[in-house]
Amino acid sequence: MGDIIISFANWIWGTPMLILLMGGGLILLFHSGFVPFRKIGHAISLLRGKYDDDLAPGQITSFQALSAAxxxxxxxxxxxxxxxxxxxxxxxxxxxxxxSAFVGMATKYYSCSLAIMYRGTDSAGVVQGGPMYVIEEGMGKRFKFLSIIFSVAGVLGLLAIFQANQLSAVFRAVMLEPVGIESTESVRWIIGITMMVLVAFVILGGIKRIAAVASKLVPFMVALYFITVLIIVGKNFTEIPEMIWLIISDAFTGKAAAGGVVGAVIITGARRAAFSNEAGIGTAPMVHGASKNREPIREGLIAMLGPFIDTIVVCTLTALVIMVTGVWQSTEADGVRLTLNAFESALPGIGKYLLMAAVLIFALSTMFTYSYYGHKCFNYLFGAKRADFYNYFYLITIVAGAVASLEVVVSLVDGMYAVMAIPTMISTIYLAPRVKAAYKDYFHRMEAKQQR
Known part of the structure; x- marks a missing residue:
């Protein structure tokens, strides 16, 4: 079964998926008139709550929506x-x-604007947003099969198995292995069950509790990680220009890729970016669709900050830590253990504990939000009365993720993400002209208010 999952992920993440995500995002970037770059100042003003409307339909504020995303x-x-x-x-x-992140900013701007523009209601009459509702409300009932494809893939792809796997790995490496406790299957089960209990406490409280916890955890976890990474980068500041040049030059030579194929490097980057910032996958529109906002463009502008924060800032800092310490060339470790080696090499004695603290918060906060995404997909497919059953399925798979192999876990998530991206990108590109019309109307009204 594991081999089938790996083969499927490698097959679907080929050139067509690259064209769909990066090519589609590039089309949206040009179609918008480079809004992600021209209106980033206005997006920051919106994020500060300058235009919040507590009476607008929705369940959470735009800041909480971005925090959860x-x-x-x-x-x-x-x-x-x-x-x-x-x-x-x-x-x-x-x-x-x-x-991928730069074009992803345009994709998120469009997809999250549409999440407000075309909100629907579930079987309980609660206002909901996300690609499945955008497709049904914006494109029409005849395209509902795309909503079903998205939701089925979301139920399987938005499980917290990757987070459980990597949190379990770093806990074993930092806390257990140094004191002689072997990573047996029973140890992994215990770690998995503990994680399941912690996550259950938050997710069973619904989106309001998830958003409240996320809005408190996210600023703290980003600050902790930033400070640690900046200390490491600062200690190796003279090597940074060389590492930046290596990133750029290797992107076009592909010397570090298997077989030296540039295309393989591009696909790897796009695939990992999709998992990291989720632009074009359709997850963020689900939480932004629950925002208390009457203005679709405002929500889209706020949402587009996500890929910038995630990939351009945070991923770059992580990459520099791995590269300046040289561990990517001197060890065969992969995943979180490679990053762990980099932190320990740069900050002996304390680095691994700082990373473990960051991983704990990163992993748990992601698990909280993923449960909401999967819950919405299950709600769409089976109705609000049955939706809570998903939470129990979700919690059980956390334990499974803690004991499974990394390659199978990554491949399952990657494969389902690719399937989710197909209906998300089709609907976003199809409805893009309506977002552009709403953009013109919104800023025309904003300019008129300023002139009064």
């Missing part, structure tokens, strides 16, 4: 995902992660 993206994709990218595609893969 970042809780899902700024996580282990930045810590172990970057390590996997460098291990598979060399430093050049990071460059293509950057490119």
């Amino acid at each position: 970042i809780a899902a993206t700024v996580g282990l994709g930045n810590i172990s995902g970057v390590a996997i990218a460098i291990n598979m595609g060399g430093p050049g893969a990071i460059f293509w992660m950057w490119m």
Whole structure:
């Protein structure tokens, strides 16, 4: 079964998926008139709550929506995902992660604007957002099969198995192995069950509790990780220009990729970026669709900050730590263990504990938000009355993720992400002209208010 999952992920993440995500994102970037770059100042003003409307329909504020979305993206994709990218595609893969993030900003701007523009209601009459509702409400009932494809893939792809696997790995490496406790299967089961209990306490409280916890955890976890990484980068500041040049040059030579194929490096970068910032996958529109916002463009502008924070800032810092310490060339470790080696090499004695603290918060916060995403997909497929059953299925798979192999876990998530991206990108590109019309109307009204 594991071999089938790995083969499927490798097959679907070929050139067509690259064209769909990066090519589609590039089309949206040009179609928007480079809004992600021109309106980033206005997006920051929106994020500060300047235009919040507590009476607007929705369940959470825009800041909470972005916090929850970042809780899902700024996580282990930045810590172990970057390590996997460098291990598979060399430093050049990071460059293509950057490119994916820039076009991903446009994709998120459009997809999250549409999440407000075309909200639907579930079987309980609660206002909901996300690609499945965008497709049904914006494209029409005849395209509902795309909503079903997205939701089925979401139920399977938005499990917290990767986070459980990597959190279990770093806990064993830092806390158990140094004192002689072997990583037996029973130890992994105990770690998995403990994680399941911690996650259950939050996710069974619904989106409001998830958003409240995420809005407190995200700023703290980002600050902790940033400070640690900046200390390491600062200690090796003279090597940074060389590492940046290596990322750029390797992106076009592909020397570090297997067989020296540039295309393999591009696919690796795009694949890891999709897992890291989720632009084009359709997850962020689900949480942004629950925001208390009457203005679709405002929500889209706030959402587009996600890929920038996630990939351009956080992933780059992680990559620099791995590269300046040289562990990517001197060890065969992969995933979070490679990043762990880098932290311990740069900050002996304390580095591994700082990373473990960051991984703990990153992993748990991501698990909280992923449960909401999967819950919404299950709700769409089977109705609100049955949706809570998903939470129990989700919790059980956390234990399974803790004991499974990393390659199978990554491949299952990657494969389902690719399937989710197909209906998300089709609907986003199809409905893009309506977002552009809403953009013109929104800023026309904003300018008129300023002139009064």
